[in-house]
Amino acid sequence: MTLDTSRELQVGGVTIAPGETRQIEIPVAKLFDYTEMTVPVEVIRGKEEGPVLFVSAAIHGDEINGVETIKRLLAKKKILAKIKGTLIAVPIVNVFGFNRNIRYLPDRRDLNRCFPGSDLGSLAGQLAHIFMREVVTKCTHGIDLHTAAIHRNNLPQIRACLDDAETRRLAMAFGVPVVIDSNIRDGSLRQAAADNGIPMLLFEGGEALRYEERVINSSLRGILAVMKAIGMIEGKGVSLSQQKKEAFVAKSSYWVRAPHSGSLRANKQLGARVKTNELLGVMSDPFGGGRVDVRAKNTGIIIGIATLPLVSSGDALFHIATFDDAREVEDRVEVFDGFLDN
Numbered sequence: 001m002t003l004d005t006s007r008e009l010q011v012g013g014v015t016i017a018p019g020e021t022r023q024i025e026i027p028v029a030k031l032f033d034y035t036e037m038t039v040p041v042e043v044i045r046g047k048e049e050g051p052v053l054f055v056s057a058a059i060h061g062d063e064i065n066g067v068e069t070i071k072r073l074l075a076k077k078k079i080l081a082k083i084k085g086t087l088i089a090v091p092i093v094n095v096f097g098f099n100r101n102i103r104y105l106p107d108r109r110d111l112n113r114c115f116p117g118s119d120l121g122s123l124a125g126q127l128a129h130i131f132m133r134e135v136v137t138k139c140t141h142g143i144d145l146h147t148a149a150i151h152r153n154n155l156p157q158i159r160a161c162l163d164d165a166e167t168r169r170l171a172m173a174f175g176v177p178v179v180i181d182s183n184i185r186d187g188s189l190r191q192a193a194a195d196n197g198i199p200m201l202l203f204e205g206g207e208a209l210r211y212e213e214r215v216i217n218s219s220l221r222g223i224l225a226v227m228k229a230i231g232m233i234e235g236k237g238v239s240l241s242q243q244k245k246e247a248f249v250a251k252s253s254y255w256v257r258a259p260h261s262g263s264l265r266a267n268k269q270l271g272a273r274v275k276t277n278e279l280l281g282v283m284s285d286p287f288g289g290g291r292v293d294v295r296a297k298n299t300g301i302i303i304g305i306a307t308l309p310l311v312s313s314g315d316a317l318f319h320i321a322t323f324d325d326a327r328e329v330e331d332r333v334e335v336f337d338g339f340l341d342n
C-alpha cells in the first residue's frame, strides 16, 4: 500500500507534526451514567518519513498480555526517538470489555467479528468503524496482539494471509517459530485491513487475564523485528535473536474435541509434537472410571490447549497445527522457550 506519509497526519482530530509525540483520547460511546469512554492512543511521528505502523491490543477486552507489550514498546524511548515514519500505539481498543475483564462489548458482540463496522451500527460496529477511520486507514502496516480465549492457552504464533508478499515478509520477520497461514472472511480487523490493502499480522500467545513474561517478550521482540524489516528502526541495541531461523508455516490446523462431558487429565503440553493416534489425555468420571482416551488425528504441534480440565462434550481441547516436518518445528519451539526463559 502506498500512503503519502508527507501529508498532514491527524488522529482523533489532533494533528501530529513530524518529530512530535502525542497522547490522544478518541471518544467512543458513553456509559449508562454518561461517563465518557475514550480509546487511548499514542502517536510517535519521526522527523523522517517512512511507514505508518499501528500496534493494537485488547480488541478482546480480557486479552491483556498485549497491553503490557505496548507499554514496554513505548518505554523504548531511545529507539523510538529515532524512528522513520510513524508508530500509532493503541494498547486498549475494546475499552468497554477491558474495564470489565471480559472479551466482549456490553452489547455481547465480539468486536473482532464486527469490522469494518459502521457509524450507524451496533456499539461494536461503531467502535470498529472509529478504529478503522482514525487509526487503521492511516497506516501502511499493522500488528494486532491477542491471547487465547479464557480457559485456553496458545503457543506464541503469527496468523496472517501469506498470499500477500508483504504480509508474508512481515510474518517471517516477526520471528516466532510458528506461522499459521489463514485467509478468512469473518468480519475481523485482519480482513478489514486486507480489504484496505494494509498488510497486517495477528499475534496470538498465552492466556487471557494474565501478564506472561515469555509471551510479552516474544511479541515485543517481534514488533521491533518488524519495525526493522520495514525500515522504521535500525535495530542497533535491539536483540532480535528470536528471528535467527526461518519460521515454519503450518499446512493446516485442527481441533481435537471432547468425546463427551467429564474431566480431562492432559498428557501433552503446549508446543509438544504429537503423532497420529497418539494419546493426548484421558477423560474419566468422578470415580476415575469410564475412562475415554483422547487422541491426535494427525501428526503435528500443539499450538492451543484447554486449561480448564472440566469439559463438556464437544469442547475444544487441543488445537494442533500440521507441518511438513513437525519434528523440526518441535526443536525450534523448545529452543524458543529456552531462549525466552532467560
Ligand SMILES: [Zn+2]
Binding pocket: 059, 060, 063, 146, 147, 148
Ligand atoms: Zn483475541
